[in-house]
Amino acid sequence: MTFFPQRSEEITGAASEISPIVGDRVELQLLTTLTCNLKCTYCSLGVGDMVGSQGKVSYTIDVLDAFIKKHLASHEVYVTFYGGEPTLNLDFIKEVMERYPTFRFQLQTNGTLLDGLPDSVLANLSNILLSIDGGEEITDGFRGRGVYRQVVKNTQAVRDRMKGSFTARVTWSSESTSFEELDELADTFDYVYFQFVAGEGTYTPAAMEKKKAVITQLVDKFFSSKELYPIIPIMGVVRNKVLPTRATELYHGKTQCRVSTHILNVMPDGKIYPCPDMMYVPEMLQGNLIENWLKPSPLQPHPNMPCDTCEAQPWCRGNCLKNLYLAYVKNDSNYRTKVVEPICELVRFLGREIDRHNPQAWYAKAPLDVRKTLRDCEVYEYVEIMP
Ligand code: SF4
Ligand code: SF4
Known part of the structure; x- marks a missing residue:
């Protein structure tokens, strides 16, 4: 991985301070609550007992405003409402x-609560990321009976009132997740984003083979479809292979999930961390909204990480940095061998499957509208791109 000094071209306001945010955009991920109405078995907030630990936001909108004026005034800001289940604090979203x-x-x-959102909120959302685990059986197994149907029903109920996109966000956990399930999600929602679960018992040899078989089918369908097959990790890797500068331009050469450059996860109590899965780690504290301070992200590429010598580096670029940090900086060897190495193997496999289809030749022949969406899809700004 290429190591860039932590710096910014942005000079903020009269104080002429160097901004801790790298680049011109910033994603403000506001956790409206840590409470949730479901009990998903693998919830990342379960680590460090975060889930349920903070109810509503404990800062005022004026405090948020003072922080934005001081630290983000020269950036394009986009907000993701996150949780817990963020719609449990609808008043804050509206405010x-x-x-x-x-x-x-x-x-x-x-x-699960989508159908209760007012038109004024729905009409203002560029994208809704819907957490789902695959098909009905697998989703209900992790989330509770009836959840899959309820989510699909709610999506259809608000579709006409929502002009932005719907993206299914799949935590790919089960080895039973099939091509057909993911394919159906691609039919039901505008985009599908999947991310390999960070579970230590997940990546048995048999499970790896099953995941690879599904990846092969998804990539085959991507390159044989007349229209753009809207699976974000495949779109993103194809984009990065065909247009390599797109893999770096928003991230200044760092990780594409934004944690090293331009995402701020603001907890309900105002504490700020780069990665939402590491809000229990004291050394990851990056700022405090109530105290109105912000420093550069502490989650940065490290010489111990293996990306510099990895074939996937030009298009993967070190996603996910949390995994790499735990495996190669904190030296958690169990996590490295049982989670990080298998996921990196799957990422490299995905890249090779895409190469089999000659993505440059495919792009050269693709219709203009397909090329444009592949190149500019706004959802790339909202998710990690790499699985
Ligand atoms: S596949 Fe793994 S080692 Fe390779 S670039 Fe991506 S994160 Fe780094
Ligand atoms: S991909 Fe990025 S944001 Fe997601 S868990 Fe990993 S480091 Fe955190």
Whole structure:
């Protein structure tokens, strides 16, 4: 991985301070609550007992405003409402939307309360990320009976009131997750994003083979479809292979999930961390909204990480940095061998499957609208891109 010094071209306001944010955009991920109405078995907030530990936001909108004025005034800000289940604190969502009418907004939700959102909120969302685990059986197994149908029903119920996109966010955990399930999600939602679960018992040899077989089918369908097959990790890797500068431009050569450059996870109590899965780690504290301070992200590429010598480096670029940090900086060898190495193997496999289809030749022949979406899809700004 290439190591860039932590710096910014942005000079903020009269104080002429160097901004801790790298680049011109910043994603403000506001956790409206850590409470949730579901009990998903693998919830990342379960680590460090975060889930349920903070109810509503404990800072005022004026405190948020003072922070934005001091640290983000020279950036394009887009907000993701996150949780817990963010819609449990709808008043806060409405308040932020009213205060910042020029911002872009995204909602990350389990989808169970979506049909209760008012038109004013739905109409203002550029993207809704819906957490789902695959098909009905697998989703209900992790999330509770009836959740899959409820999410699909709610999505259809609000579709006409929501002009932005719907992206299914799949935590790919089960070895039974099939091509057909993911394919159906691609039919039901505008985009599908999947991420390999960080579970130590997940990547048995048999499970790896099953995941690879599904990846092969997804990639085959991507390159044989007349229209763009809207699976974000495949789109993103193809984009990065065909247009390598797109893999770096928003991230200044660092990780594409934004944690080293331009995402701020603000907990309900105002503490700020780069990665939402590491809010229990004291050394990851990056700022405090109530105390109104912010420093550069502490989650950075490290010489111990193996990306520099990896074939996937030009297009993967070190996603996910949390995994790499735990495996190669904290030296958790169990996590490295049982989670990180298998996931990196799957990422490299995905890249090779894409190469089999000659993505440059495919792009050269693709219709203009397909090329444009592949190149500019806004959802790349909201998710990690790599699985
Ligand atoms: S596959 Fe793993 S080792 Fe390779 S670039 Fe990606 S994160 Fe780094
Ligand atoms: S991909 Fe990025 S944001 Fe997601 S868990 Fe990993 S480091 Fe955190």
